[in-house]
Amino acid sequence: MVVTVVxxxxxxxxxxxxxxxNPVDIMSGTQAPSPQQxxxxxxxxxxxxxxxxxxxxxxxxxxxxxxxMSISFDQPVSAVVGAHIWATLLLTLAAAILALIIGVVLxxxxxxxxxxRVDLALSIVTxxxxxxxxxxxxxLLILAFSSWLHLFPTSGMTNLRESYTGLAYIGDVxxxxxxxxxxxxxxxxxxxxxxGKASMMEVLHEDYITxxxxxxxxxxxVMFKYALKNAILPTVTIFGLSLGYVITGAALVEIVFGWxxxxxxxxNAVFSRDYTLLMGIYIMTSVSIAVMILLTDVAYSLLDPRxxxx
Amino acid sequence: xxxxxxxxxxxILVASALVLTGAVSAWSSPATHPASNPSAAYTxxxxxxxxxxxxxxxxxxxDAAYAIDQNIYNKLVTIDYHYNVVPDTAYxxxxxxxxxxxxxxxHNNIKWSDGVPYTSADVVWTLNHIVKDQGSxxxxxxxxxxxxLNTYTVRVTxxxxxxxxxxxxxxxxxxxxxxHIYAGTNWLTNPNNEHPVGTGPFTFQSWTKGQSIxxxxxxxxxxxxxxxxxxxxxxxxxxxxxLQDLLNGSTDIDxxxxxxxxxxxxxxxxxxxxxxxxxxxxxxxxxxxxKKPMSDVKFRTALSYAIDRSxxxxxxxxxxxxxxxxxxxxxxxxxxxxxxxxxxxSPSKAxxxxxxxxxxxxAQGVRASVNLVVFNSPPFPDIAxxxxxxxxxxxxxxxxxxxxxxxxxxxVGTDHDFDLALLSGFQGPDPDALMGRIGPGGTENNxxxxxxxxxxxxxxxxxxxDRAQRxxxxxxxxxxxxxxxxxxxxxxxxxxxxxASYVQNLPWTGAEGKVTFDDFSLVTISPH
Numbered sequence: 161m162v163v164t165v166v167x168x169x170x171x172x173x174x175x176x177x178x179x180x181x182n183p184v185d186i187m188s189g190t191q192a193p194s195p196q197q198x199x200x201x202x203x204x205x206x207x208x209x210x211x212x213x214x215x216x217x218x219x220x221x222x223x224x225x226x227x228x229m230s231i232s233f234d235q236p237v238s239a240v241v242g243a244h245i246w247a248t249l250l251l252t253l254a255a256a257i258l259a260l261i262i263g264v265v266l267x268x269x270x271x272x273x274x275x276x277r278v279d280l281a282l283s284i285v286t287x288x289x290x291x292x293x294x295x296x297x298x299x300l301l302i303l304a305f306s307s308w309l310h311l312f313p314t315s316g317m318t319n320l321r322e323s324y325t326g327l328a329y330i331g332d333v334x335x336x337x338x339x340x341x342x343x344x345x346x347x348x349x350x351x352x353x354x355x356g357k358a359s360m361m362e363v364l365h366e367d368y369i370t371x372x373x374x375x376x377x378x379x380x381x382v383m384f385k386y387a388l389k390n391a392i393l394p395t396v397t398i399f400g401l402s403l404g405y406v407i408t409g410a411a412l413v414e415i416v417f418g419w420x421x422x423x424x425x426x427x428n429a430v431f432s433r434d435y436t437l438l439m440g441i442y443i444m445t446s447v448s449i450a451v452m453i454l455l456t457d458v459a460y461s462l463l464d465p466r467x468x469x470x
Numbered sequence: 471x472x473x474x475x476x477x478x479x480x481x482i483l484v485a486s487a488l489v490l491t492g493a494v495s496a497w498s499s500p501a502t503h504p505a506s507n508p509s510a511a512y513t514x515x516x517x518x519x520x521x522x523x524x525x526x527x528x529x530x531x532x533d534a535a536y537a538i539d540q541n542i543y544n545k546l547v548t549i550d551y552h553y554n555v556v557p558d559t560a561y562x563x564x565x566x567x568x569x570x571x572x573x574x575x576x577h578n579n580i581k582w583s584d585g586v587p588y589t590s591a592d593v594v595w596t597l598n599h600i601v602k603d604q605g606s607x608x609x610x611x612x613x614x615x616x617x618x619l620n621t622y623t624v625r626v627t628x629x630x631x632x633x634x635x636x637x638x639x640x641x642x643x644x645x646x647x648x649x650h651i652y653a654g655t656n657w658l659t660n661p662n663n664e665h666p667v668g669t670g671p672f673t674f675q676s677w678t679k680g681q682s683i684x685x686x687x688x689x690x691x692x693x694x695x696x697x698x699x700x701x702x703x704x705x706x707x708x709x710x711x712x713l714q715d716l717l718n719g720s721t722d723i724d725x726x727x728x729x730x731x732x733x734x735x736x737x738x739x740x741x742x743x744x745x746x747x748x749x750x751x752x753x754x755x756x757x758x759x760x761k762k763p764m765s766d767v768k769f770r771t772a773l774s775y776a777i778d779r780s781x782x783x784x785x786x787x788x789x790x791x792x793x794x795x796x797x798x799x800x801x802x803x804x805x806x807x808x809x810x811x812x813x814x815x816s817p818s819k820a821x822x823x824x825x826x827x828x829x830x831x832x833a834q835g836v837r838a839s840v841n842l843v844v845f846n847s848p849p850f851p852d853i854a855x856x857x858x859x860x861x862x863x864x865x866x867x868x869x870x871x872x873x874x875x876x877x878x879x880x881x882v883g884t885d886h887d888f889d890l891a892l893l894s895g896f897q898g899p900d901p902d903a904l905m906g907r908i909g910p911g912g913t914e915n916n917x918x919x920x921x922x923x924x925x926x927x928x929x930x931x932x933x934x935x936d937r938a939q940r941x942x943x944x945x946x947x948x949x950x951x952x953x954x955x956x957x958x959x960x961x962x963x964x965x966x967x968x969x970a971s972y973v974q975n976l977p978w979t980g981a982e983g984k985v986t987f988d989d990f991s992l993v994t995i996s997p998h
Contacts (some may be wrong), residue, residue: 181876185884187530194609194913201530201604204658233523234658243679299710307714314715320682320702321513418706418715420680428520433876 168446169222169439173215176438182207183231183433205231218439227443228436232429237440241422245407245444247317248414248421252406254337255344260399262345263352264392270353271360271391272383282353290350298343298416305339312339315418340417344410348402352395360391393464400456404449407441509697509995510687514973516990517712517721521680521705526663527645528596528605536642537725537988538703541685542583542668543645546574546593546624547636548986551978553750553802553899555640558986559588559669559692560624569631569935576622580692582648583673590618595649597626603657607643611635631933633940634902641899671696671991681705696991697975716742716968722995723969723976725988730788730849733966743971745979746790750799750898751963753791753853755842756882756891758917759956763838764889768827770955775813775820776864777857783961786852790966794959797951798897798904798944801962804937805901807945810952812959820864829865837865840889844870845878853960854892882916891916894963901944902932908956919956972998 184201202208206217221228227237266286270279289297306314317336318324324332363369364387372382402409411423422441429437461467522535527543548558557563560574580588597616600608612629619625628635638644646669651662666674671693672685682704689695704721706712712726728736728744737744755773757764764770779793800806813819829837844854851872858868868890873881882891895914897903905928906912908919924947931943951957967978975981975992985992 180880185879186876188606194604197604197606197608229659230523234526234663235524247680295708299708302711302714307718310718314718314720315706315711316704316720317681318678320515320704320720415707416711418681418704418708418711420678420705424707425680431874431876 164450165443165447169219169443170215172439172442172446173218176433176435176442177211177214179433181433183435186432187232218436222443227440230429230434230437230440232432232434232437237437240425240437241440241444244420244422244425247419248407248410248423250333251337251340251344251413251419251421252410253403254341255348255410256399256402256406258341258345259348260352260395263349264356264395266349267353267356267358268360268383268388268391271357271364272379286350286353289346292347294343294347295412295416297346298340298413301339301343302416312336315416317420340413340419343416344413351398355394355398356391359394360387363387363391366390389463393460396459396463397456400452400459401449404452405445407445407448509993510699512698512995513700513702514698514723514990514993514995515702515704515721516723517704517706517715517726519705519707519709519712519726522683524663525666525674525683526657526660528600528607528643528647529603529658531606531643538683538685539645540670540986540988541672541701541990542666542670542674543647544580544669545640545644545646547640549637549640549899550983550986551747552983553637554983555636556983558640559593559646563636565935569633569933570628572626572628572635573619574624574626576624577692578622580669581690582650582667582669583688584648584667586648586650588646588669589621590624591621592646592649593624594618595653596645596647597624599647599652599657600644605643607638607641610638611644631935632902633932633935634900637898637900637902671989672701675700691991693991697994698990701990713968716970719970722973723967725967728966728968730790730966733788733790736966736968741971742968743973743979744966744968745976746964746966747978748792748799748801748962748964749896750801751894751896752794752799752957752959753850753892753894753961753963754794755857755958755960756893756916757956757958758886758888758890759919760886760917761889763829764840764917766827767953767955768823769829769838770958771813772820772823772827772829772864773861773866774955774958775816775823776866777860777958777960778815779812779960780815781860782853782856786849786856787961790964791849791961792964794961797948797957797959798901799962802898802901804941805944807948810945810948812952817860817864824864824866831865835865836867839867839869841869841871842890842892843878843882843888844872844892845875846872847875850892850894857892857960883914886916886918888916901940901947902928904928904944904947905932908951917956919954921950921954921956924950924954924956970998972996 184198184205184207188197206214218228229235230237230240233240266282270282273279302314305311313319313336318332369382369387372386373379407422410421411427413419414421414423426441429441518537520534522532522538525535525538526532527535527539544559546558546560547555547563550556559576559580561577562575564573576590576593582588594616597613599605600611601613612632612635614627614629616624616626648662648667651667652660664677668674671688671691673688675684675686677683682702685701687696687699706715706726709726709729712724713728713732715721716724733744736742757770759765783789783791783793795812796807796810798806824837831837842854842858844850854870858870861868882888895907907914908924909915909928910920910925927943927947931940934940934943969976972995974994974996977985977987977989981992
């Protein structure tokens with residue numbers, strides 16, 4: 161994993177710097193600045209050094225636990241990221257878990273029912289949601305549930321005219337979470353539904369299931385005590401992989417709902433070529449993917465006694 | 471002993487209760503159904519598209535912070551929506567006859583929000599620092615030095631005469647900063663950039679990152695306390711969502727760019743007030759005169775006949791952007807030459823000119839092939855498509871190259887690798903801005919156009935201080951531009967800003983000429 165991280169850091173650094181445009185030109189806006197201004201800022205941010213010097217300085221900082229200063233914020237990258245990341249995690253973890261539960265429950269139900277109208281109806285609905293562009297769905301939900309029915313707030317994480325604290329604050333955030341979490345969940349659960357259903361159907365045709373049913377065991381017991389544990393393995397893999405993207409994957413939802421997360425921060429950082437901030441975010445994403453893959457493998461081995469790591 | 475299932479059920483019940491509590495308390499707040507609150511108790515909520523990275527107004531270009539900075543800081547002089555320079559912390563100023571020495575007389579009753587008095591020391595520190603540390607407008611302020619003559623008088627000496635100096639001083643990146651907080655520190659990383667102390671009509675209260683910045687009324691504001699008690703800036707990146715926020719009552723003013731196609735419908739809504747704010751910008755074609763055939767003035771003139779500007783304004787901007795008639799935005803009316811008019815749309819005349827200049831159509835009917843480099847922010851790609859279509863009709867084959875703004879800037883501004891470029895840009899606050907676009911070495915002169923007659927006039931315009939004399943010069947420049955066609959303007963720039971009807975005395979309607987662009991100090995809320 162260390163080798164992966166090192167390679168990732170190097171590659172990311174190279175790719176970001178190869179992109180056309182540099183942050184000083186961009187931060188000066190389209191009203192182009194004087195050459196003195198450009199020289200001053202490039203020197204201040206260390207951008208006038210050759211690339212390998214910049215890289216070495218960056219790695220040196222990393223080894224001391226310092227992610228550097230964001231070029232656009234002029235604040236430590238860790239502070240900038242820290243201020244935004246919890247909002248994203250709140251959103252994406254809630255949606256990921258809900259999507260998993262809903263998808264697996266529906267998939268299991270459809271598999272147990274077998275071919276029929278229920279299965280067809282569910283398949284159509286899940287395909288629809290899977291194909292829907294997430295920002296379009298988000299805006300649709302706003303129009304329906306906020307503008308038309310006045311049931312939920314339009315955007316943001318909290319009520320701006322009141323400043324709630326304590327329990328009321330938690331309730332306020334939860335209230336604001338409903339539409340964005342619903343949007344993310346609706347576009348994610350179809351995957352779990354398809355895989356859950358397919359996996360369950362495969363398991364239900366196994367010989368040992370037939371045997372258990374023949375012994376007269378209650379179908380629910382067969383399902384939940386024996387079948388589900390085996391059927392859920394592919395879903396666990398998918399869930400683990402999707403968690404790796406939990407940091408940057410919600411950018412479009414965050415933009416539509418004005419959710420103060422890191423997805424939008426990343427987009428702005430790309431547009432302004434904020435090298436240090438981008439590196440910080442990419443490293444975090446890479447590390448989180450690597451960690452999630454590891455945890456998925458561990459979870460898999462716990463669930464499946466046939467697999468043991470030495 | 472509780473079994474696992476019922477404890478999960480209880481958890482769900484608790485969560486639902488929390489959601490409902492939040493729902494009920496949010497529902498019953500005045501926000502969703504604003505009652506008749508007097509202004510003092512009202513929270514004005516303003517939505518903007520981008521959250522500022524910090525609130526430092528002068529060190530670097532900081533567009534996202536500009537609206538907020540106008541409410542928490544002041545300048546020496548400021549600028550109103552008619553682009554006139556008006557007093558701010560300086561109530562009076564004089565200029566020496568040689569045009570090099572400006573003397574500013576400051577109010578003596580201004581205090582920083584931490585109680586320290588505002589004096590000439592702050593002005594001197596700020597101006598000298600902008601020059602020394604290459605602040606965002608350092609290139610536009612040719613200041614040799616700034617000195618304090620006494621506690622409330624500042625003398626600014628210029629390196630050379632510059633009639634545009636006051637205009638740039640009043641506009642952007644010139645907010646006066648507190649010396650007692652910034653002196654001796656790095657103004658890029660000073661914590662005052664996160665929670666500023668200022669002199670403005672509102673004082674900074676809090677910043678919830680990613681969400682909102684809250685300001686409170688400054689009861690000691692030297693021009694009189696504002697009416698509204700609290701202003702909250704919120705950041706909504708998507709313009710459709712921002713509009714819904716306004717319609718649903720969560721915000722009172724929407725400064726995001728409203729989708730143009732929605733404007734006619736919004737104007738009919740009695741709960742809203744829509745204002746088309748015209749800026750001194752032009753959307754124009756910038757020909758690369760270093761390359762053929764753009765180097766040929768007859769070719770450029772033919773382009774100006776071939777582009778149907780009305781059609782572009784109608785189709786690309788839903789008629790929101792005004793059609794360009796001349797070479798400079800009419801919003802800066804004292805310098806606009808209404809007689810220097812662009813030719814009326816006439817494809818036949820364009821073809822005549824092209825044939826006479828030697829651009830005859832080949833077997834496929836093509837007279838010339840050029841590329842048109844445009845950045846991908848709407849509505850510019852649409853404008854480019856319409857221009858391509860117009861030019862095809864007169865036998866000019868256009869290859870559209872659409873790039874993101876940074877790549878575009880590299881290609882057009884740095885590498886000068888283009889035939890035609892489509893861009894827009896602020897041509898204010900003073901017509902001296904033309905220097906940057908068509909003057910020698912101008913930073914926006916992407917085509918590197920140069921006409922010595924125009925250069926001489928532009929330089930003269932910088933030196934003179936009498937406005938009538940300067941107006942005559944710039945009007946002459948515009949006449950010469952019609953002859954030379956260094957740029958081909960297509961439309962001006964108007965942006966629809968929407969607010970709730972109960973918000974009165976906005977800087978762009980009601981308080982025009984009294985406050986600067988986004989200064990909400992005079993806003994009042996009528997009962998609703």
